Amino acid sequence: MTGFRFNSLFSRLALVLLSSFLLLALMLVWFSRQLDNNFQDEVTQRLHFSLSEHIVHEGPLFKGDEPDPVAVEKAFHNMMILGKGFEFYLLSPTGKVLNYSAPKEKIQRFTLPMTAIHEALSGQARLPLRGPDPRSGDRNKIFSVAPVVMDERLQGYLYIIINGEIYDSLASEVEASGWLPLAMLMLISGALFLLLTTLGLFAWLTRPLSRLSGAISQLQRQGFHAPALQLDSRAPAREIQQLEQAFNTLSQRLQKQYKKVKSVDEMRRELLAHVSHDLRTPLASLQGYLETWMMQHRQGQQPDPTYIDIAHQNAGKIHKMVDQLMELARLESDQVPMQMESVGIAELVQDVLQKYRPAAEAKQVLLDLHPKDPGLQVVADIEKLERVFTNLVDNALRHCQAGDTITVRFVAASDALEVSVSDSGIGIPASDLPHIFDAHYKAANSIRGDSAHSGLGLAITKRLLALHRSQIEVSSQVQQGTEFRFQLQWA
Ligand SMILES: Nc1ncnc2c1ncn2[C@@H]1O[C@H](COP(=O)(O)OP(=O)(O)OP(=O)(O)O)[C@@H](O)[C@H]1O
Ligand SMILES: [Mg+2]
Known part of the structure; x- marks a missing residue:
């Protein structure tokens, strides 16, 4: 990886994963807090649900229709002993706050909605049930409530907010001093850990891709001389190795x-x-x-x-x-139709020699064939094979002088028939030998002014034999003669 770029696959993957992790962690914290709050509220409310009822049974809180300040004061004082988490209110049957255990300026609501209170008294409430908190304009809290009844007449309600203001401030103190920083620390270290591991993971995953893209740009820069990509045996996935291999095959083919x-x-x-x-x-x-x-x-x-x-x-x-x-x-084009058939080779060569006999006689050159066995059968395209012999005999005759001999010889081997066309003519200089099969190559021995010959014969011959899956070879000695050899498949 060369430098950290934000538009690279690596950095994008890392960013996406990191932000989704953070989001997930925040959601987890929020949910667990919600669950925790509900669980705590339910337990606390269950524990104290009948608290107000017990207090109401202790003694009358009303004198006639009005709250009895002395009784209420005494009751509230007694209740303080239970703990600082509770807040007490004496309500009228319609929900008016008649008396309370707090400084007056703390009270925000003097008339409370009664829905939650009625639900709690119905006996079918699902806990935690939250009722209106008089110390706040809109907040609801868990509570305990009991009707105050005298001579079967409802005088009002004793309404106790459980986990009141003091509990809240204590809880937020605790939260601020311990829980929240700890959670934040865990979150940050988790995110850091994840960032490092994802960076490592993605670097590992994307390294072969950047290697590959590097190789492609090298191919673009250096054209077709670029070296093949070294396959990475530690590549993270089989698919990536396959991709590298495919790239190499493709560039080699190109x-x-x-x-x-x-x-x-x-x-x-x-x-x-x-x-x-x-x-x-x-x-x-x-x-x-x-x-x-x-x-x-x-x-x-x-x-x-x-x-x-x-x-x-x-x-x-x-x-x-x-x-x-x-x-x-x-012949150079790739699709050359071949008509392979069984060919009597001796007969075919006889025909070619026959064609050249008058010219050979005129030049006093002897044409010979060994053996003349008509039983030798090879698989070949007869027309193309005839061209091969014509070219070779034509060359030989042109480079022979009076008294020379041209011999076509067959040697039967187990897997193929070995054919040689040799002459005792002027031979080919060694320096020319490697080139005589090239199109338009004429050796130094070429007859001067022989413009009828353009040096194509051997190129054609080589190609014709290649189409028969045969390779032509040559050996020659100047002033001694020349021999061409190739093999043909048995029929
Ligand atoms: N039997 C041979 N003896 C001596 N030299 C030869 C012989 N056969 C080929 N050569 C040399 O190889 C060269 C290439 O031969 P090739 O048959 O390709 O061309 P060519 O005979 O000159 O022309 P073309 O075959 O097109 O008429 C010849 O020009 C000749 O110099
Ligand atoms: Mg020729």
Whole structure:
């Protein structure tokens, strides 16, 4: 992780978790306080619910319809002994506060709503039940109440607020001195602890993601030369490892495609340069001879018929070159239809040799085939295989002199048929050997001015054999001869 940024996934996750934790903690504190208050109020109210009733039974609090100040004073005084948490009120039947155990200025309400009091007296009240606190304008508190009855006539109520003002101030003191700071301390340390653990956790979780995004920007910066991402064996999740692996596969594939496109592009450019160069000579020659012929014709001379022959020969060369280029282009494309069948190889080679026999005889070169066994059957695309032999024999014958021999030899191996096409011709210089299968490569031994040959034959041958899942090899010695070898699958 490089620096803490608020828009990073890491910081956002941490913030969200931290704030939700704080919210949850506050809610928990609030709820537990509520629960605690209710529980305490219920217990206290149950304990003191019949307190007022006991006091009413101690003696009369009214004299006629009016409260008896002496009796009330005495009763209130006695009750003080019970504890400071209680506040006493003598109410009229309608809820008027007639007498109280407090300084007058403390009383905020002199008439109380009677609903809670009636509910408490109904005997079906659910505790804690809170009634109006005369010392506050709107607050309700737990209480105990009893009717004051004389000769079956209701004179009023003795109304006792339990946990009165003194209790409240004591409670808030206790709260301020102990409970609240402790709770706050716990909250803050909990939040801090959570912050640290979440930061650690998220750093751990998001580290691979930032590594990955770093690798992607490196890919953007360095193009396809960027090194592969080192897989993290300690990655927190299998999915992240898979993501890293997928990224590597993708970038490798991109690199491969890029290289392929680049090499194809380079090849195309080279091809175009070669094509224009190769075609220029026969085309210029064709044009030249035709123009001379036409000029002679126009001048009323008898045109030389050999000019037409030469023009025709050049047209043939152009035709052959264009054919070869088209063939190579077709073979370079990925979908080349193959018609594999069982082929009698000796017969096929005989046919090719037959084609070259007149030229060979004219050059006094011997064409040979070993063995001539018609039973040798291989699986191949017959047309493509014929092109292979034609190219190889054509090359051999062109680089042989009188007295040389060209031999096609079969050696039956267990898994395949080994084929060699060898000649005792001029051979290929060692420095040229690694390049002769490249398109447009002509070795130093090439016959000068041989513009009919553009160096495509072996490139085509290699590709044709590759389509048969076979690899062509060559060995050669200058002035000794050359041998091409490859294998063919048995039928
Ligand atoms: N049997 C051989 N003996 C000597 N040199 C050879 C032999 N076969 C190929 N070469 C050399 O390899 C080069 C490439 O051969 P390739 O068949 O690709 O082209 P090419 O014969 O010159 O032209 P194309 O086949 O297009 O007519 C040739 O120019 C020649 O120099
Ligand atoms: Mg050739």
